[in-house]
Amino acid sequence: MFRHLAALLALLALALPLRAEDRGRLLEYERIAAAGLPDQRLTIWLPPGYDGSMQRYPVLYMHDGHNLFDVTKSNFNKIWAADQAMLAAMESGEVEPHIIVGIWAPGADRYRQYLPRSAYDAAPPSLRAQMDAAAGGAVVSDRYLAWLTGPLKSWVDTAFRTRPGRDDTAIVGSSMGGLMSCYAFLEAPEVFGRAGCVSSHWPAVDPRAVEGESASVKALWDAWFAARLGAPEGRRVWLDHGTATLDQFYAPYQQVVDARFAAAGWQRGRDWESRVYEGAEHEENAWAARLPEIFGWLLRK
Template identity: 80%
Template sequence: MYRLLAALLGLLAFSMPLRAQEAGRLLEYERVSAAGLPDQRLSIWLPPGYDADDQRYPVLYMHDGHNLFDLKNSNFNKIWAADKAMLSAVKSGKVEPHIIVGIWAPGSDRYRQYLPRSAYDAASGTLRTRMDQTANGEVVSDLYLAWIIGPLKSWVDSSFRTRAGRDDTAIVGSSMGGLMSCYAFLEAPQVFGRAGCVSSHWPAIDPRVVEGEDRGVRDLWDAWFAARLGQPDGRRVWLDHGTATLDAYYAPYQQVIDARFAALGWQKGRDWESKVYQGAEHEENAWAARLPEIFGWLLAED
């Protein structure tokens, strides 16, 4: 209880409005304390009409929040334009407006915060050694997930007009954030009814050094999904990758994972989707280009 209260007070103490938009309102929350983690930061988008009505909204949590909305916050002067993608999906008539909670990546700690702890624990040999070298510290994705589904979600649901149930709660990320989104979906199925795993970095480390051991990495992910995925039960997952730059390495892993979904009885097009975008690179502009499609399928009303 004390940790929860401290986390909530941290959120409240550093909240401030960033700007008002005709197409929604963006809020920023700085230096958010989270037990066992580097300080976190949030950018939260409220859809148009939020301030003028009393309806409740589903919630979408997204990683790498600094790259979602505002170019001045982005790493590479590129953004997902998640607010515009949401507006496009809503305009289609298939998707309800969602509150978007963008969780910023903690700089150099990003890898150890996003690498799924249960997959890390299952790794061995050279792969585990490479993971340790890349993480340069304790892997804390289990603590990150506990914070999201505990203090953060509790604060979001109490501070905004949300619909807090599983079927109204989604999580989306790319690259290592794609791994983290799948991790959250598998480890907290009671919380997340939707997950978008975009250009997920299945090699887990530099794919150039994993070559020769890639069969072992594919087996690791296959066993990981086999042990945790379960039955759809109304849930939905989006998986994808491009074919250029870093995404060019992903197809062999994605094919194994796709086969596991099918083997467990998930129906493609209804329960899960897996797409390949020819020529698409591993970068924010490519993800922004397909995000309306992702939202349109993943968040569509049943």
């Protein structure tokens, strides 16, 4: 965990500038200690004009930071191109420039860092046993969320010119990162006013392994959202999935979640949105293709 403010500011001074041009600038921070978690790593994008002004910016936190900007650092030689998506969304005039904080996934520990702890605790025994097998260790998403909302956000708001309020703080991720984004949004509503839950992996484990108990998985997510969703109060959520590869399994679960939003009085198109992308696969190129649309809706003024 970040221990002293001086150390946090020193990190800023030592950041490695990866790219500097009129389309924004990337900074990288390696081996950040976080209590109870694997070491964390960040790639941060500063929007065009950041260095030449005193403007303050809203902040977007994104999971799987290694797959956001630089194809040479990505897992699958594919990226979201999050900076390009932000630039495209900004061109409409409806989306302000955002600082993007990309948080790298910690390798083999990704699953246990992104699986929502409160959903894990509420899971039926057979599903929890499969979660345990996939996690290979303690589920630590509660610690990850505490780090996100505490030491990390405090540092970002100190080191950069941010607008730190709830309505200027968003979180976006895909697959297990989609679950983690919903988790952060529901468990820390005072921090995150916007969430993008992209191709969320609602089965939580191999979807073929839970086909026989899909009703209990649906019931888990329905109860989980029902207990935490509350009134919109100006908050906004984007949900989506494709129809190919892993995404082909998500529709029945997404429909349950959509129904819960409607039942809770959230107005579709204003407070929440849910989209299906026909033919879209579960991979970075598919997410990159729709990310400008996601940003355009989720982050609009």
